[in-house]
Amino acid sequence: MKKTIILISVVFLVSGYSPVFADKPDKARCPQARKTPAAPPNYLKLENPLEVNAKRLKKGEVLYMDKAKPMQCLHCHGARGDGTGELGLQANPPARNFTCLETMKNISDGQMFWAIKNGVKGTAMPAYSELADWEIWVLIHYVRQFGK
Ligand code: HEC
Numbered sequence: 001m002k003k004t005i006i007l008i009s010v011v012f013l014v015s016g017y018s019p020v021f022a023d024k025p026d027k028a029r030c031p032q033a034r035k036t037p038a039a040p041p042n043y044l045k046l047e048n049p050l051e052v053n054a055k056r057l058k059k060g061e062v063l064y065m066d067k068a069k070p071m072q073c074l075h076c077h078g079a080r081g082d083g084t085g086e087l088g089l090q091a092n093p094p095a096r097n098f099t100c101l102e103t104m105k106n107i108s109d110g111q112m113f114w115a116i117k118n119g120v121k122g123t124a125m126p127a128y129s130e131l132a133d134w135e136i137w138v139l140i141h142y143v144r145q146f147g148k
Pocket of ligand 1: 072087111125
């Protein structure tokens with residue numbers, strides 16, 4: 001019996017297969033499938049009116065990590081922006097991985113503005129309707145720097 005258990009363990013180790021770590025979900029996915037639909041045309045063409053600078057990135061960081069209501073972004077999108085926040089991994093679809101440029105390059109500023117302001121129906125992405133427009137724009141600058 002003991003020998004069988006040891007033999008099975010060795011086989012698992014050698015084959016690199018571990019049932020505990022199989023299909024580990026906390027890996028940042030890239031490229032990532034998107035469930036978010038395209039924003040209405042009047043949003044899509046919006047461009048970020050604020051130039052990016054250190055002060056604005058800091059404001060974005062404070063909102064992302066601490067102040068945004070109903071819930072800070074990091075719980076889903078993660079402190080590193082890779083979508084591995086504790087709720088982001090549970091969500092179906094999972095939260096956006098902002099470090100994945102392959103996916104992010106196709107998401108315009110106006111698209112993000114719409115998603116943040118209104119939330120995304122059918123996903124865990126909540127609406128941040130109480131944020132001022134400038135707060136959403138600094139958040140967008142902050143979100144983009146994860147891919148740099
Ligand atoms: C409760 C979890 C959760 C929180 C909190 C959250 N998000 Fe999301 N977010 C998601 C999910 C889920 C998606 C949709 C992923 C998909 O399209 O498949 C998403 C999508 C997005 C997108 C991409 C939209 C697109 O067109 O692909 C942006 C930008 C975004 N979130 C920004 C934010 C910002 C900024 C905050 C904080 C102010 C935030 N999110 C808070 C879960 C969350």
